[in-house]
Amino acid sequence: xxxxxxxxxxxxxxxxxxxxxxxxxxxxxxxxxxxxxxxxxxxxxxxxxxxxxxxxxxxxxxxxxxxxxxxxxxxxxxxxxxxxxxxxxxxxxxxxxxxxxxxxxxxxxxxxxxxxxxxxxxxxxxxxxxxxxxxxxxxxxxxxxxxxxxxxxxxxxxxxxxxxxxxxxxxxxxxxxxxxxxxxxxxxxxxxxxxxxxxxxxxxxxxxxxxxxxxxxxxxxxxxxxxxxxxxxxxxxxxxxxxxxxxxxxxxxxxx
Amino acid sequence: xxxxxxxxxxxxxxxxxxxxxxxxxxxxxxxxxxxxxxxxxxxxxxxxxxxxxxxxxxxxxxxxxxxxxxxxxxxxxxxxxxxxxxxxxxxxxxxxxxxxxxxxxxxxxxxxxxxxxxxxxxxxxxxxxxxxxxxxxxxxxxxxxxxxxxxxxxxxxxxxxxxxxxxxxxxxxxxxxxxxxxxxxxxxxxxxxxxxxxxxxxxxxxxxxxxxxxxxxxxxxxxxxxxxxxxxxxxxxxxxxxxxxxxxxxxxxxxxxxxxxxxxxxxxxxxxxxxxxxxxxxxxxxxxxxxxxxxxxxxxxxxxxxx
Numbered sequence: 022x023x024x025x026x027x028x029x030x031x032x033x034x035x036x037x038x039x040x041x042x043x044x045x046x047x048x049x050x051x052x053x054x055x056x057x058x059x060x061x062x063x064x065x066x067x068x069x070x071x072x073x074x075x076x077x078x079x080x081x082x083x084x085x086x087x088x089x090x091x092x093x094x095x096x097x098x099x100x101x102x103x104x105x106x107x108x109x110x111x112x113x114x115x116x117x118x119x120x121x122x123x124x125x126x127x128x129x130x131x132x133x134x135x136x137x138x139x140x141x142x143x144x145x146x147x148x149x150x151x152x153x154x155x156x157x158x159x160x161x162x163x164x165x166x167x168x169x170x171x172x173x174x175x176x177x178x179x180x181x182x183x184x185x186x187x188x189x190x191x192x193x194x195x196x197x198x199x200x201x202x203x204x205x206x207x208x209x210x211x212x213x214x215x216x217x218x219x220x221x222x223x224x225x226x227x228x229x230x231x232x233x234x235x236x237x238x239x240x241x242x243x244x245x246x247x248x249x250x251x252x253x254x255x256x257x258x259x260x261x262x263x264x265x266x267x268x269x270x271x272x273x274x275x276x277x
Numbered sequence: 278x279x280x281x282x283x284x285x286x287x288x289x290x291x292x293x294x295x296x297x298x299x300x301x302x303x304x305x306x307x308x309x310x311x312x313x314x315x316x317x318x319x320x321x322x323x324x325x326x327x328x329x330x331x332x333x334x335x336x337x338x339x340x341x342x343x344x345x346x347x348x349x350x351x352x353x354x355x356x357x358x359x360x361x362x363x364x365x366x367x368x369x370x371x372x373x374x375x376x377x378x379x380x381x382x383x384x385x386x387x388x389x390x391x392x393x394x395x396x397x398x399x400x401x402x403x404x405x406x407x408x409x410x411x412x413x414x415x416x417x418x419x420x421x422x423x424x425x426x427x428x429x430x431x432x433x434x435x436x437x438x439x440x441x442x443x444x445x446x447x448x449x450x451x452x453x454x455x456x457x458x459x460x461x462x463x464x465x466x467x468x469x470x471x472x473x474x475x476x477x478x479x480x481x482x483x484x485x486x487x488x489x490x491x492x493x494x495x496x497x498x499x500x501x502x503x504x505x506x507x508x509x510x511x512x513x514x515x516x517x518x519x520x521x522x523x524x525x526x527x528x529x530x531x532x533x534x535x536x537x538x539x540x541x542x543x544x545x546x547x548x549x550x551x552x553x554x555x556x557x558x559x560x561x562x563x564x565x566x567x568x569x570x571x572x573x574x575x576x577x578x579x580x581x582x583x584x
Contacts, residue, residue: 067281068281069280069281069520070279070280070281071279071281071288072279072281072288073288099577099578100577100578101575101576101577102575102576102577102578103574103575104571104574104575104576105574106570109568110389110393110567110568111389111567111568111570111571111574112386112389113386113388113389113576168575169575172573172574172575172577173575173577175573175575176573176575176576176577177577179573206279206281206287206288207286207287207288209286210286237283240283241281241282241283241520242283244283244284244519244520245283245284248283248284248511248515248517248519249515252511252512252513252515253508253511253512255511255515255517255519256507256508256509256510256511256512256517257508259336259507259508259511259517259519259522260336260339260504260507260508262519262523263336263337263339263340263343263504263507263522263526264339264340264343264500264504266340266343266523266526266527266530267339267340267341267342267343267344267345267347267526267530268343268344268347270340270344270530270531270533270534271343271344271346271347271348271530271534272347274344274348274534
C-alpha cells in the first residue's frame with residue numbers, strides 16, 4: 022500500500038519541478054516566442070503489458086528555420102570493458118568508467134544533422150551522438166579513449182537506447198512541425214529532458230526544454246518497490262510462493 | 278504476448294518464456310537435475326541481464342524441485358537421511374560460494390569465471406557420463422553379463438564418521454555425501470544452478486547409491502540450497518524477478534511432471550547417456566563462445582559493478 026501511495030507522489034513532484042523549469046524557460050523566451058513545443062504526454066507509464074510506446078512532439082516556430090529535438094534520459098555512470106585474447110580465451114582486460122552518461126539519447130532533425138549547423142555549434146549544445154560529452158577521470162590515451170567512447174555509443178545503439186534516425190522532424194507548412202519519439206520496452210526509468218532547438222543560419226536562435234517522466238506504474242511498480250525497500254522479505258516471499266506453486270502443480274498432476 | 282519484467286526492466290514474450298520453462302522442466306524431471314545449466318544460458322540469450330538470470334533461476338528451481346520431489350516421494354525414491362547429510366555440506370558450500378562470488382565480482386571477472394566453470398564442470402562430467410553409460414549400454418547387450426557385488430567400495434567410503442543409510446543400503450562415511458553437498462552448494466552460489474548435473478553423477482559414481490534414489494534425493498537437497506540462494510540473491514543483489522520466475526515455474530512444473538513420467542520408461546544408463554550428451558553439447562557451445570572472437574570486443578555495464 023505504501024508503495025502505491027508513494028509512487029504517484031514522487032512522479033507528481035518530479036513533474037512539478039520540471040514544469041517549473043519549463044515555466045522559467047518560457048518566461049525567458051516569452052519576449053520573442055520564436056519557438057513553442059509540447060509533448061502529447063509527459064508521463065510514460067510502464068505497466069505489466071508495456072512493450073514500448075511513442076510520444077508525439079509538436080510545436081511551431083515564428084518563421085523559417087531548422088529544428089533539432091534532443092531527448093536525454095537520466096544520467097548514471099557506465100563502465101566500458103574491452104576483451105583481449107588471453108591464453109586462447111577472451112577476457113575483459115582494460116576498462117574505462119564514463120561519468121554521468123545519459124541512459125537514453127535520441128536526436129531527431131528535419132534535415133541531415135551535419136547540414137544544420139557547424140560542428141562547434143552542435144558540440145556546444147551536444148546535438149548528435151558524435152557531439153555528446155562523455156567524461157572520464159580514468160587515465161587513458163586519447164586514441165584508446167576514442168575507441169571506448171565509440172564502443173559505449175555502439176552498445177547503446179544496439180540496445181535501442183541511443184539513436185539518430187528514430188524519428189525525423191517533419192514540417193507541416195512553414196511553421197508547424199512534429200516528430201514521433203519512440204521509447205523501446207527497455208527504456209530506463211526516470212526524469213527525461215526533451216530539448217527543442219531552433220536553428221537559423223547555422224546558429225541556435227531559440228531553445229526550449231520540456232520534461233518527460235518514465236515511471237513504472239501499477240503491479241510492476243509495486244513489485245519493484247517491494248524488492249528495493251524490503252529485499253529480505255521479498256526473497257522469503259519469493260521462496261514461499263515457489264514452494265506453494267511447486268506443491269500445487271505436484272498435487273494437481275497426482276490425479277492425472 | 279509481451280509482458281514487462283519489473284526487475285529485469287525489459288519486456289519478453291510470455292509464450293516463449295513458458296515454452297522454455299516447459300522444455301527445461303521436462304528435462305529436469307527426466308534426469309533429476311535442476312536444469313539451471315540450460316536455463317541460465319537461455320535466459321541470457323533472451324537478453325535478461327546475467328545477474329537477474331542467475332537470481333531468478335534460483336527461485337524457479339525451488340518450485341521445480343518441490344514438484345519433482347513430490348513425484349519421486351510417492352514412488353519412495355527419496356533417501357531423506359542422505360539428503361539431510363548432503364544439505365549440511367550444501368549450506369556450508371553456499372556460504373563459501375557467496376564469498377567467492379563477491380571476490381570475483383570485485384575483480385570484474387565474474388562472467389568469464391562463470392563461463393570457465395561451466396565449460397570445465399559440464400565438459401568433464403558430461404564426457405565421463407557419456408563414456409561410462411555407453412560402456413554400460415554395450416555391456417548390457419551381452420546376454421552373459423555377470424552380476425557383480427552390490428556396490429564397489431573405494432577408499433573414500435572408509436573415511437571416519439561412518440553412518441548407515443538404510444534406504445540406499447549403504448554404510449559409508451558421512452563426510453563423503455556432505456562433501457559432495459558442499460561442492461554442489463558452492464556451484465549454486467557461483468554458477469546460479471541447482472548443481473544436479475554434478476550431484477547426480479557424484480551420487481552414482483562416488484556414493485554408489487541406487488540409481489532410482491539418486492534423482493529424488495538430489496532434488497530434495499536442491500530445494501533447500503536454491504531457497505537459501507534465492508533469499509541471499511534477493512537480499513544482497515535484488516536480482517530476483519518474481520514475474521519471470523512465475524512464468525518459468527508455470528512452464529517448468531508442468532514440464533517436470535511429464536519428464537518424471539517419461540523417466541520411468543528410460544533405463545538408468547540410457548538416461549545417463551542422454552544427459553551426458555546434452556551436458557557435453559552445452560559445454561562445447563560455451564567453450565566456442567569463449568575462444569571465438571566476439572562480434573564486439575567492448576561491453577558496457579552500469580556503474581562499477583562486476584557485470
